[in-house]
Amino acid sequence: MAKAYLSIENVGVTFAKGAARTEVLSGVDLKIEKGEFVSIIGHSGCGKSTLLNVVAGLTPVTTGAVILDKQEVNAPGPDRAVVFQNHSLLPWLSVRENVSLAVDKVFGGKKSAAERRDWTLHNLELVKMTHALDKRPSEISGGMKQRVGIARALSMEPKVLLLDEPFGALDALTRAHLQDSVMEIHAALNNTVLMITHDVDEATLLSDRIVMMTNGPRACVGQVLDVPLARPRDRLAVAEHPTYVHARASVIEFLYARRAA
Amino acid sequence: MTYPKPSFTPATPAPAPTVAAPAPIANPAAVKPSALPELGRRAKAAAGIVLPPILTVLVALALWQALVGDSYAGLPSPKQVWLESKDLILKPFYDNGGVDKGLFWHVFTSLKRVGIGFSISAVCGILLGVFVGSNRWAHRGLDPIFQVLRTVPPLAWLPISLAAFHQAQPSALFVIFITAIWPIIINTAVGVRNIPSDYVNVAKVLRLSPVEYFFKILLPATTPYIFTGLRIGIGMSWLAIVASEMLLGGVGIGFFIWDQYNASRIADIIVALAWVGMTGFFLDRLVALIGHFVSRGNAAS
Numbered sequence: 001m002a003k004a005y006l007s008i009e010n011v012g013v014t015f016a017k018g019a020a021r022t023e024v025l026s027g028v029d030l031k032i033e034k035g036e037f038v039s040i041i042g043h044s045g046c047g048k049s050t051l052l053n054v055v056a057g058l059t060p061v062t063t064g065a066v067i068l069d070k071q072e073v074n075a076p077g078p079d080r081a082v083v084f085q086n087h088s089l090l091p092w093l094s095v096r097e098n099v100s101l102a103v104d105k106v107f108g109g110k111k112s113a114a115e116r117r118d119w120t121l122h123n124l125e126l127v128k129m130t131h132a133l134d135k136r137p138s139e140i141s142g143g144m145k146q147r148v149g150i151a152r153a154l155s156m157e158p159k160v161l162l163l164d165e166p167f168g169a170l171d172a173l174t175r176a177h178l179q180d181s182v183m184e185i186h187a188a189l190n191n192t193v194l195m196i197t198h199d200v201d202e203a204t205l206l207s208d209r210i211v212m213m214t215n216g217p218r219a220c221v222g223q224v225l226d227v228p229l230a231r232p233r234d235r236l237a238v239a240e241h242p243t244y245v246h247a248r249a250s251v252i253e254f255l256y257a258r259r260a261a
Numbered sequence: 262m263t264y265p266k267p268s269f270t271p272a273t274p275a276p277a278p279t280v281a282a283p284a285p286i287a288n289p290a291a292v293k294p295s296a297l298p299e300l301g302r303r304a305k306a307a308a309g310i311v312l313p314p315i316l317t318v319l320v321a322l323a324l325w326q327a328l329v330g331d332s333y334a335g336l337p338s339p340k341q342v343w344l345e346s347k348d349l350i351l352k353p354f355y356d357n358g359g360v361d362k363g364l365f366w367h368v369f370t371s372l373k374r375v376g377i378g379f380s381i382s383a384v385c386g387i388l389l390g391v392f393v394g395s396n397r398w399a400h401r402g403l404d405p406i407f408q409v410l411r412t413v414p415p416l417a418w419l420p421i422s423l424a425a426f427h428q429a430q431p432s433a434l435f436v437i438f439i440t441a442i443w444p445i446i447i448n449t450a451v452g453v454r455n456i457p458s459d460y461v462n463v464a465k466v467l468r469l470s471p472v473e474y475f476f477k478i479l480l481p482a483t484t485p486y487i488f489t490g491l492r493i494g495i496g497m498s499w500l501a502i503v504a505s506e507m508l509l510g511g512v513g514i515g516f517f518i519w520d521q522y523n524a525s526r527i528a529d530i531i532v533a534l535a536w537v538g539m540t541g542f543f544l545d546r547l548v549a550l551i552g553h554f555v556s557r558g559n560a561a562s
Contacts, residue, residue: 058462076465088459092481092556101477105467156467 003070004031005192006055006160010064013050024050026218028064030211032160035190039203041251042213042222048196051213052164055194056082069159078106081153082162086169087145089137089152096133099123099152106156123155124148126185143174147181154185163195167202175199176235179206187232200255204248205235212254225250337528345528353536360512360520364536367514371502372540374513378437378505379498386442386494387487390449391479400450411443415501419508433505441498445490452486453479481556488552495548499541514540 008030014023024047032038040048053059055066057076066073068080081102089098100120107116124130127147132140137148146166153161163182167175179202186193186206197203203210207227214222227247229238238244322339329338337345348355353365393399393407418439422432456479464478506515514533521529 056462056466058465076462077468078466080466082462082466084459084462086459088457088463090460090463090478090481092484102467105469105473 003067005034005036005069006032006194007067008032008051008055008064009067011051011054011061011066012063013047013054013059014062023218024216025054025220027220030221030224032192032194034192037186037193037195037206037208038211039195039197039207039209040211040213041197041200041203041255042219043215043255044198046213046216047219048213049164052082052162052194052196055160056080056162058082078102078156079159080162081156081158082164083146083149083153083166085165087137087142087149089145089148091137094134094136095124095129095140095148096120098137098148099155102152103155119155123151126154126188127151127181141174143170143178146170146178150178150182150185154189154191158191160192160194163193165196165198168198175202180235182206183231183233200248200251203251204244205233205238210247210251212251223254337531342528342531345526346532349529349532362512364514364517364533367512367517367533368536368540370512371506371514374433374505375437375495375498375502375544378434378501379441379495381434382438382442382494382498383445383491385438386445386490387449389442390446390487390490391453391475391483393446394450394453394483395479400454404447404450407443407446411447415440415497415504419504423508429508429510433509436505436508437498437501440501441494444493444497445487448486448490448493449483452483455486456482484556485552488548488556491552492545492548495544496541499537499544502537 008028011025011028012023013025014021016022028051030038040051042048050059054061055068055073057073057080060074073080089095090101093101100116103116103120103123107119111119121130121133124133127150129144129147129151132144137145140148146169150166166182167178170178182193183206185191195203195206204227210225210227211221212223212225213219225247227243229241229243229247326338326340329336331338331340343350349364353363355363356366393403415436418436419432422435422439423429426432426435460478460482464474469477502513503515503518506513507519510516514537518530518533518537521527521533
C-alpha cells in the first residue's frame with residue numbers, strides 16, 4: 001500500500017484532569033491524498049475538533065501518530081495552517097499586518113521584502129479582501145474576518161489546510177459566499193484540505209470525501225463516504241443531482257438514524 | 262447668614278457667555294448659514310459638559326460658606342480662604358528663593374519625584390506582572406503575597422524604607438515606588454493570564470520565538486490591562502507624595518501641606534489640596550490618553 005500524503009494512524013487522545021481520565025478519541029485511522037478535500041462531520045462533542053488539533057500539532061496524541069509528507073507531526077507549524085472557528089485575527093493589527101505577520105515569519109529568510117509584500121497582497125486578493133487592507137478586524141464583518149483568516153492560512157503555503165468549522169459563526173448567505181470562495185481557491189491551488197463541520201450541506205458540497213465520526217467518548221471514524229461529483233460544482237446545479245442527494249441522505253442517515261440511540 | 266446670597270451672584274454671569282456664544286457668530290456674513298446650527302449644537306454640547314461641574318462647585322462652595330459661616334475657629338470658610346491665601350492662589354509662579362515658592366514650583370518638584378518613582382515601578386511592575394502571569398508556580402507563590410502587600414498604606418512603608426535606606430531621598434522614592442507597583446503587577450498578570458488561547462495557537466502555528474511572542478502577541482494583547490494598572494498606579498503614587506515628602510522637607514507640595522499644618526495655616530492647605538487634586542486628575546487623564554494611543558484605540562476589545 002502506497003503511503004498517503006497525510007496519514008492519521010491509530011490515533012487516540014486521552015485527557016487527564018486530576019484523577020479523571022477522558023478518552024476522547026480512540027483508534028482513528030484516516031488517509032488523505034494530496035489535493036484532496038476531506039470533511040469531518042459528527043455531533044458536537046464527538047472530538048472532531050480534537051482530531052483537527054492533533055493534526056495541527058496543538059494537542060499531543062496519547063497513542064498512534066500523524067504523518068504528513070513522510071514526517072511525523074509532533075508540534076504545531078506553518079505547514080499545517082489552521083483557520084480557526086472564531087477567526088482569531090490579532091485585533092491590534094490591520095488586515096494587511098495580520099497576513100504579513102505570517103508571511104514575514106514563514107518566508108523571512110527566503111523572500112525579499114518586496115516579494116513578501118506582493119505575496120501578502122496576492123493572498124488577500126485570493127479572498128477578495130484588498131479593499132480593506134488597512135482596516136482593523138473590529139472594523140470589518142464576520143465573513144470578512146474569516147476571509148482574512150483564510151488568506152493568512154493560505155499565505156503560509158501549507159501542505160495541508162486545516163479548517164475548524166470555519167463558517168460556523170456566519171449567517172447562511174455569507175456562509176454560501178465563503179463556501180464558493182473556498183471551492184474556487186481549492187480549484188486554483190489544489191490544496192489538501194481537512195475541514196471540520198457540522199453542516200451536512202457544506203460537507204457534501206465541498207468535499208471529495210466525508211468522514212463521519214461516531215459519538216464520543218472513544219470516538220472513531222464510523223464511515224467514510226465518497227462524493228464523486230465533478231468539479232467545479234455549482235451549488236444550484238448540484239442540489240438536484242442524484243449523487244448529491246444520495247450522499248446528503250447517507251450522511252443524515254448516519255448522523256440521525258443510526259447514531260441517535 | 263447673609264453670605265449665601267452674594268456668593269450666588271457670580272453664578273449667574275458665569276453660564277451666560279457660554280449660552281450666548283452662538284449669537285456673535287451669527288453676525289459675520291462669511292459664515293455659511295448651514296454651519297450655524299452645527300456650531301449651535303456644538304456649543305450646546307460643550308455647555309452640557311462644562312456647566313454641570315461648575316454649578317456643582319458653586320453650590321458646594323455656597324453650602325460650605327453657609328455651614329461654616331465667619332467664625333474664626335476651626336475650618337475656614339471659602340471667603341476666609343480667599344482672604345488669607347490670596348497670594349498663593351493668584352501667584353503660583355513666584356519664587357523668593359529657598360522654600361518660599363509658588364505652588365506651581367512645589368507641584369513641579371513633587372511631579373519630578375513621582376515621575377522617577379513611578380517610572381521605576383512601571384518597569385518593574387510590568388516585568389514582574391509578565392513573570393507572574395505566565396508562570397503558574399510564580400503566580401501561586403507570589404500572588405497571595407502581592408494581594409496582602411498592596412493593602413499596606415504608604416505611611417506604613419515610611420519607617421520601613423527609612424530603616425532600610427537610612428537616607429531620606431531614596432526612602433521617599435521607595436515609598437512612591439512601593440505604593441504604585443502593586444496594581445501594575447496585578448493588572449499585568451491578569452492581562453497575561455487572559456490572553457485568548459486563539460492568539461497563543463496562532464503564535465504556535467507560526468512558530469514564533471519567545472522574543473517574537475513577547476513583542477508581537479503578549480505585549481499588544483496585554484496593553485489594555487497594563488494601562489489599567491498604570492492608571493491606578495499613577496493615582497496611588499500621587500497619593501503617596503504627602504507621606505514621602507514628610508521625610509524630605511524643602512520644596513514639594515507634600516511637604517508644603519505638612520509645613521502649613523505645623524504652622525496652622527489651614528487656608529493654605531485647602532488651596533494646596535485643590536492643586537493636588539487637579540494634578541492627580543490630569544496625571545490620570547494623561548496616562549489614559551497615552552494608553553489610548555499606544556493601544557491604538559483598541560483598549561475596549
